[in-house]
Amino acid sequence: MKIRIKNGRVVDPASGLDQQLDIYITAGHIVGMGSEPAGFHANAEIDAAGLVVCPGLVDLSVRLREPGLEYMATLESEMHAAAVGGITSLACPPDTDPPLDEPGLVEMLKFRAKNSPGPRVYPIGALTWKLKGERLTEMAELHEAGCMAFSQADAPIVDTTVLLRAMEYAYTFGFPLWLRPQDYYLARDGVVHDGVVSARFGLPSIPVPAETVALQTILLLVRETKARVHLCRLSSRAGVEMVRRAKEDGLPVTCDVGIHHVHLSEMDTSDFNSNCHLIPPLRSQRDRDAIRQALKDGVIDCICSDHAPVDANAKEKPFQESEAGATGVELLLPLTLKWAAEAGLSLTQALDRVTRRPAAILGVDAGQLAVGKPADLCLFDPAADWTVSNKTLASLGKNSPFLGLELQGRVRYTVIDGHIDFKAARD
Numbered sequence: 001m002k003i004r005i006k007n008g009r010v011v012d013p014a015s016g017l018d019q020q021l022d023i024y025i026t027a028g029h030i031v032g033m034g035s036e037p038a039g040f041h042a043n044a045e046i047d048a049a050g051l052v053v054c055p056g057l058v059d060l061s062v063r064l065r066e067p068g069l070e071y072m073a074t075l076e077s078e079m080h081a082a083a084v085g086g087i088t089s090l091a092c093p094p095d096t097d098p099p100l101d102e103p104g105l106v107e108m109l110k111f112r113a114k115n116s117p118g119p120r121v122y123p124i125g126a127l128t129w130k131l132k133g134e135r136l137t138e139m140a141e142l143h144e145a146g147c148m149a150f151s152q153a154d155a156p157i158v159d160t161t162v163l164l165r166a167m168e169y170a171y172t173f174g175f176p177l178w179l180r181p182q183d184y185y186l187a188r189d190g191v192v193h194d195g196v197v198s199a200r201f202g203l204p205s206i207p208v209p210a211e212t213v214a215l216q217t218i219l220l221l222v223r224e225t226k227a228r229v230h231l232c233r234l235s236s237r238a239g240v241e242m243v244r245r246a247k248e249d250g251l252p253v254t255c256d257v258g259i260h261h262v263h264l265s266e267m268d269t270s271d272f273n274s275n276c277h278l279i280p281p282l283r284s285q286r287d288r289d290a291i292r293q294a295l296k297d298g299v300i301d302c303i304c305s306d307h308a309p310v311d312a313n314a315k316e317k318p319f320q321e322s323e324a325g326a327t328g329v330e331l332l333l334p335l336t337l338k339w340a341a342e343a344g345l346s347l348t349q350a351l352d353r354v355t356r357r358p359a360a361i362l363g364v365d366a367g368q369l370a371v372g373k374p375a376d377l378c379l380f381d382p383a384a385d386w387t388v389s390n391k392t393l394a395s396l397g398k399n400s401p402f403l404g405l406e407l408q409g410r411v412r413y414t415v416i417d418g419h420i421d422f423k424a425a426r427d
Contacts, residue, residue: 008048056088079118309397
C-alpha cells in the first residue's frame with residue numbers, strides 16, 4: 001500500500017526534525033520525506049492538517065493478559081487499545097498463566113500477535129521457571145524464540161545467588177535483564193506507601209527501603225558482573241538518586257517510570273480508590289516530584305504505560321483486597337504531554353521519552369522517522385480535549401485512576417507497517 005501523509009507537523013526526536021512536510025510510504029517503509037519520490041502514486045492520502053506526525057509510540061510494559069488471563073482482557077482487545085493510543089511497538093511482561101518460560105509459549109504468542117491487527121509485540125521472557133525465582137530458564141532458547149530480554153515482572157528472586165548466576169549468564173550471551181527493584185520481605189503484604197495515608201488509615205505499607213535495598217543489591221551485582229540491566233518502574237526519590245550515581249559511575253543500567261507515578265502520589269489513595277492500588281505503590285509527593293525532575297534530567301530514561309487491565313470484580317473489592325494495576329495504553333501520550341507542558345519541555349523532548357529512548361532500550365528498529373525506516377507512525381491532535389471514561393477507553397480494563405479527568409491530545413491515526421491500523425471516528 002502506498003500512502004501520502006500531507007500537511008502535518010512532522011516531529012522526529014531522533015533527528016530533531018520539527019517542520020511541516022509530507023511523508024511517503026510504500027511496502028511498509030518510509031520512502032520519502034518532503035519531496036515526492038519519482039513514480040510515486042498514492043493508494044491513500046491522509047490530510048494531517050492540524051495534526052502532529054511522529055514516530056509510533058514504543059511502550060515497555062503492556063500486559064496483554066494472554067495466555068491464561070483472558071477473563072481480564074484479551075490479546076485482540078489490548079492490542080487494539082494500544083493502537084488507539086498511538087502505540088506501534090510494545091513489550092509484554094512474562095507474568096501470564098503459564099508464564100513465558102518455554103519457547104513454545106513465546107512462539108504461540110508471537111504468531112497470534114503477528115496475525116492480529118495492532119502493534120508489533122516483543123515478548124519479555126521469564127528469567128526463572130514459573131517465575132518462582134529458583135531455577136533459571138533456558139534463556140538462549142527463549143531468545144531464539146523471540147524474547148528481547150528477561151524479567152521476573154513483579155515476582156521476586158529471594159535467593160541472590162540465583163540473581164548473580166542470571167547476571168553472569170546474561171552478560172556472557174549479551175542478554176539484557178529487566179528487573180523491578182523490590183525486596184520481598186520488606187514489601188510483603190503491603191498495599192500503600194509507608195507514609196501519611198498508611199499511618200492514618202492503618203493500611204499495610206511498603207516502605208521506600210523495599211525499593212532501595214533491592215536496588216542496592218542489583219547495582220552491586222551489576223558492578224560485579226557488568227550485566228546490562230534495565231530497572232523497571234522506579235518509584236522513590238532515594239531510588240532515583242541511587243540510579244543517578246550508578247550512571248555517573250558508568251554502570252550499564254537504564255530505567256523507566258510508569259506514567260501513573262509521574263502524576264499521582266499517596267494522597268490519591270486516601271479515598272480508597274482501588275484504581276490507585278498499584279505496584280509499586282504511589283509514594284509521597286516529594287518522591288513524585290523527584291521522579292518528574294529525574295525524567296526531565298534524563299536520569300530516568302523513558303516512560304511506559306505499565307498497562308495492567310483488571311476486571312471490574314477484582315477492582316470493586318476493598319482497597320487492601322483489590323487486584324493491583326491500572327490501564328494505561330490510551331493515556332500514555334496525553335499524560336506524557338501533560339507532564340512535559342508542566343515541566344516546560346518542548347514537544348520533541350516529550351515525545352523522545354516515549355519513542356526513541358524506549359526503542360533503544362528494547363533494541364528494536366523503531367521510534368524514528370527517516371527514509372528507509374519502518375512506517376510506524378502516530379498522528380495526533382495536540383489540541384483535542386477528551387474525558388477519560390468507560391466509554392472512551394477501548395481497553396477491556398476500565399481500571400484507571402484518571403476516570404473523569406479531561407486530557408488534551410488525541411490520536412487520530414496509527415500507521416503500523418505501512419497500514420492504517422487505527423483511524424478515529426469523527427467527533
